[in-house]
Amino acid sequence: MGVPLSAAPAAEAVLAVEDIQTRFHTQEGVVHAVNGIGFELGEGEVLGVVGESGSGKSVTMLSLLGLLPTPPAEIVSGSARLEGEDLMALDADRLRKVRGARVGFIFQDPMTSLNPVLTVGYQLTEPLRLHLGMDKAAARERAAQLLDLVGIPEPTSRLSDFPHQFSGGMRQRVMIAIALACSPKVLIADEPTTALDVTIQAQILDVVKRLRRELGMSIIWITHDLGVVAGLADRVMVMYGGQVVERADVKSLYARPKHPYTRGLLRTLPSPDDEDGSSGRLASIPGHPPSLLEAPASCPFAPRCEHAFDRCHRENPMLETRGEGHEVACFFDVDRGAPRAD
Amino acid sequence: MPTESAMAKACVQSDDATPVLLEVENLAKHFPIMRGVFRRQVGSVRAVDGVDFHIRERETLGLVGESGCGKSTAGRVILRLYDPTAGRIAFRGEDIGGVRGESLRRLRQSMQMVFQDPQDSLNPRMTVGSIVAEPLVEHGVAKGRALDDRVDELLNAVGLSARFANRYPHEFSGGQRQRIGIARALALEPEFIVCDEPIAALDVSIQAQVVNLLQDLQERLGLTYLFISHDLAMVRHIADRVAVMYLGKIVELAPSDELYREPLHPYTRALMSAAPVHDPELEAARERIILTGDVPSPADPPPGCRFSTRCPMATPECSAREPEWRELRPGHRVACHYAGDA
Numbered sequence: 001m002g003v004p005l006s007a008a009p010a011a012e013a014v015l016a017v018e019d020i021q022t023r024f025h026t027q028e029g030v031v032h033a034v035n036g037i038g039f040e041l042g043e044g045e046v047l048g049v050v051g052e053s054g055s056g057k058s059v060t061m062l063s064l065l066g067l068l069p070t071p072p073a074e075i076v077s078g079s080a081r082l083e084g085e086d087l088m089a090l091d092a093d094r095l096r097k098v099r100g101a102r103v104g105f106i107f108q109d110p111m112t113s114l115n116p117v118l119t120v121g122y123q124l125t126e127p128l129r130l131h132l133g134m135d136k137a138a139a140r141e142r143a144a145q146l147l148d149l150v151g152i153p154e155p156t157s158r159l160s161d162f163p164h165q166f167s168g169g170m171r172q173r174v175m176i177a178i179a180l181a182c183s184p185k186v187l188i189a190d191e192p193t194t195a196l197d198v199t200i201q202a203q204i205l206d207v208v209k210r211l212r213r214e215l216g217m218s219i220i221w222i223t224h225d226l227g228v229v230a231g232l233a234d235r236v237m238v239m240y241g242g243q244v245v246e247r248a249d250v251k252s253l254y255a256r257p258k259h260p261y262t263r264g265l266l267r268t269l270p271s272p273d274d275e276d277g278s279s280g281r282l283a284s285i286p287g288h289p290p291s292l293l294e295a296p297a298s299c300p301f302a303p304r305c306e307h308a309f310d311r312c313h314r315e316n317p318m319l320e321t322r323g324e325g326h327e328v329a330c331f332f333d334v335d336r337g338a339p340r341a342d
Numbered sequence: 343m344p345t346e347s348a349m350a351k352a353c354v355q356s357d358d359a360t361p362v363l364l365e366v367e368n369l370a371k372h373f374p375i376m377r378g379v380f381r382r383q384v385g386s387v388r389a390v391d392g393v394d395f396h397i398r399e400r401e402t403l404g405l406v407g408e409s410g411c412g413k414s415t416a417g418r419v420i421l422r423l424y425d426p427t428a429g430r431i432a433f434r435g436e437d438i439g440g441v442r443g444e445s446l447r448r449l450r451q452s453m454q455m456v457f458q459d460p461q462d463s464l465n466p467r468m469t470v471g472s473i474v475a476e477p478l479v480e481h482g483v484a485k486g487r488a489l490d491d492r493v494d495e496l497l498n499a500v501g502l503s504a505r506f507a508n509r510y511p512h513e514f515s516g517g518q519r520q521r522i523g524i525a526r527a528l529a530l531e532p533e534f535i536v537c538d539e540p541i542a543a544l545d546v547s548i549q550a551q552v553v554n555l556l557q558d559l560q561e562r563l564g565l566t567y568l569f570i571s572h573d574l575a576m577v578r579h580i581a582d583r584v585a586v587m588y589l590g591k592i593v594e595l596a597p598s599d600e601l602y603r604e605p606l607h608p609y610t611r612a613l614m615s616a617a618p619v620h621d622p623e624l625e626a627a628r629e630r631i632i633l634t635g636d637v638p639s640p641a642d643p644p645p646g647c648r649f650s651t652r653c654p655m656a657t658p659e660c661s662a663r664e665p666e667w668r669e670l671r672p673g674h675r676v677a678c679h680y681a682g683d684a
Contacts, residue, residue: 052545167636197408198572199633202616206632224546227618231625250622268550269620270579281557282579284550288515 013040013081014218015186020078020088022056022063025071032292033059035242037078041186046212046219048233048250050226050265054289056242057222061188064088065103066095083185101131104179106172108191113175114163120147120174121159127181146177150207169200173207180211190222205232226265230254235325238262241290241300244319248326258328258335261285261301299331307332309339362435363534363566364420365396369429371412371419375641387641389415391590392429394667397534402560402567404581404598406574406613410637411587413570417536420568421453422446433534451481454527458539460519464511470497470522471507477529496525500555517548524555528563536568541576553580574617578602583673586610589648590640592667596674606670606681609649647678655680 022034034056041047051057062068064080064087080087087098099105107113115123124146125139134142140159147155150173163171172192179187189208193201209232212219223229229236229250236253238246238261246259257263267283287304299305302312309332317329333340370393372386390412397403405413419426422438431439438449457463464473474493478484484492494504500521511519520540527535537556541549553576559565571577577584578598585595586609594607605611612631619625633652638644644651650660657680665677676682 052547169636197637198574198616198618199408199612200636201618202630202632203634205618206630225618226546226620227625230620230622231618231628254620254622265546266620268547270575281554282550284554285547286551288517288548289545 012043014043014045014083015041015220016081017041017060017064018079020060020063020080021076022059022068022078023074023076025074029293032295033242034063035296037239037242037244039237039244039247041218041220044212044216044218045235046221046233048229048236049220049222049239050224050229050236051239052224052289054292055239057239058190059242060239061105061190061220061222065099065105065188066090066092067099097131100127100184101182102184103186103188104182104184105188106175106179106190106192108194114171116163119160119162120166121161124159124174124178124181127178131182143177143181146181147174149180149211150174150177151203152177169196169203172196172200172204176204176207176211180215180217183215184217186218186220188220188222191224192221193228194223194225201228208232226254226269238265241296242292243296243300243316243329244327245301245330246326246328247319252323252326256323256326256335258322258326259301259330260305260307260332260334263334264304264306299329305332307334311339360398360400362396363399363401363433364568365430365432366420367394367430367432368392369394369416369419369431370427371415371424372427385641387639388590388643389640390419391640391643393585393587393590393592395585395592395595397566397568399533399566400560400564401583402569402581404577404584405568405570405587406572406577406584407587408572408613408637410589410640412590412640413587414538416587417455417538417568417570421455421536422449423455447481451530452532453534453536454530454532456520456523456527456535456537456540459543460511460516460523461543463523464519466511469508469510470502470514473511473522474507474525474529477526481530483530492529496529499528499559500525515548516544517551520544520552521555524552524559528559531563532565534566534568536570538570539572540569541573542571549576556580574602574614586613589637589643591648591677593649593678594674594676596671596676600671600674606674606676607649607678608653608655612654 018038020034020037024031024033037060049057063075063078078088082098082102087095121140121143124143128134128139128142143159144155147158152158152170152173166174193204196204221232233250235249237244238259240261246262257266264285268285270282285304290300296316298314299312299317302308305312311331317331319327319329321327331340369390371390372388374383375385375387376382377384393416395403405416407413415424418424420431426439430437441449471493474496475489478489478492493507497504497506502518502521511522541552544552557580560567569577569581581598583596584598584601585592586607588609594601594610605614612633615631631654635652638651644661646661646663647665650656653660659679665679667675667677669675670682
């Protein structure tokens with residue numbers, strides 16, 4: 001592979017995010033959706049972001065891109081430096097110039113994010129003309145190249161087709177092509193294969209792996225599927241209750257998970273070579289995710305954690321480095337099976 | 343040495359003496375396509391197009407396949423939510439394909455369904471207690487004190503507190519709502535339950551809870567399941583035997599461990615190789631079979647073998663002649679001209 005695969009982020013991060021806090025003002029009260037998230041994305045790195053619904057993984061990315069409606073959302077704090085420039089300090093006009101040009105993004109459902117009354121060609125050439133100032137002919141030629149790049153047959157003739165004339169997998173390829181149109185530094189993909197069948201998902205993942213090799217982009221891949229991340233990411237960040245609970249390079253996260261939530265998640269999945277099959281029971285995590293209606297004053301996972309002790313219900317643990325490139329936010333040392341000394 | 347439970351499972355599989363609870367032969371369901379002012383039928387969607395299988399008492403048959411393959415339609419035809427276009431459905435040896443009126447109503451007491459989305463399948467204006475009580479009232483099974491007691495008992499059986507009976511569905515999390523759906527399905531003490539993607543809408547940490555509950559109930563109440571899912575790992579875990587569907591046909595059916603160890607149909611192989619595995623080392627080492635193209639439309643299936651348009655091993659023979667449904671090994675059937683040759 002032509003891309004450096006380092007476990008730690010490269011010396012100069014392409015994207016450096018610090019302390020994002022986002023709240024939603026709802027009828028039931030204030031939802032503390034994201035509580036102090038920070039991370040770095042290295043050059044050519046794929047960062048997997050794993051978490052369940054409501055863990056704050058999508059809201060984090062929408063916050064830094066300025067895509068949340070305010071109100072009801074309120075971004076309390078945070079910075080996101082893209083090659084040194086803070087996106088969260090930019091005004092709406094300048095941010096719009098960044099989105100689609102230097103940052104591309106793909107959402108879960110390609111049907112709702114593509115405009116049904118515009119041809120795919122129009123939607124592909126729009127960012128090229130807007131951000132790169134291409135003329136119509138040049139943009140069309142580039143658009144056809146992009147469709148070819150993501151593996152759509154007969155790209156030139158398909159430019160005049162509308163989104164509904166494409167299948168689900170092909171639509172997601174179109175979304176990827178649009179996201180890649182201006183050769184962004186960073187691609188943010190939010191559950192891009194969740195709505196697709198496994199054989200189509202495999203096709204898309206194959207395309208993304210190839211593009212990443214050929215174009216050397218940095219990618220943030222948000223998913224709830226631990227299998228997809230295992231095959232794609234260099235580093236993985238696990239989120240729970242609007243916080244990062246664990247972050248490590250992909251191999252050590254799966255081989256030696258240190259947070260009880262990550263361990264629990266990996267244990268609940270039926271093992272791929274589970275020979276005893278239906279005879280056994282799956283390990284499960286009791287209870288359900290937190291409502292986030294209160295500011296986190298304690299560990300958000302404590303009510304469901306088998307290792308929780310009094311400190312977990314009093315204090316919220318910080319993300320700390322435990323072992324090389326492996327960070328975890330937990331007062332309990334799962335390797336020793338006892339609370340941490342400090 | 344095999345564990346006791348593994349042996350128990352092996353017994354279930356090989357025990358031909360266990361009576362067959364449900365048998366379908368050449369079952370088909372075609373939906374008409376209507377066009378024009380006079381709503382003339384111009385074609386039909388062949389959602390299920392001739393499938394054969396049986397399920398023995400206390401057994402779980404897994405039915406897997408991608409969206410649009412007809413697996414949910416098959417489940418609904420068996421429960422007579424749709425009328426079959428052709429074929430025979432036998433429940434305890436009695437043909438139920440044509441029963442109507444009062445006898446169909448009585449039949450529904452023994453056959454129930456758990457739906458995919460607990461959000462959509464529970465009436466938001468009814469309390470949990472009345473949702474669970476409705477089938478009991480409707481079929482005149484219980485009333486008054488006895489009804490209340492039975493509802494409490496059902497809620498307890500699915501791990502919910504009887505205190506919840508006066509609350510509404512929106513007050514519950516996805517996993518709890520699925521438990522309410524299961525309690526309702528159990529109300530009439532059915533023998534057979536069609537579980538249609540019961541965990542697909544749930545978070546990963548909650549999926550295991552629901553699967554464990556279904557297995558506990560099966561053991562305690564002697565239930566028989568048709569478990570419809572696209573999650574191959576979960577089906578392997580819960581099912582004794584697995585049927586793989588593609589475009590309205592079953593292409594392979596085998597005991598689950600055998601199917602996963604040695605899939606014989608090229609589609610089953612592709613499906614399994616496409617499913618991501620939560621292990622980075624394994625993912626890096628795996629050779630993927632990436633299918634090209636999309637699933638053809640069930641309104642116009644290809645001639646011969648339906649998988650021939652995407653099959654990496656297809657020959658002219660495949661599109662000329664439909665493969666036989668052959669039993670290659672005891673209990674292992676496959677519809678492919680070349681299965682078992684290589």
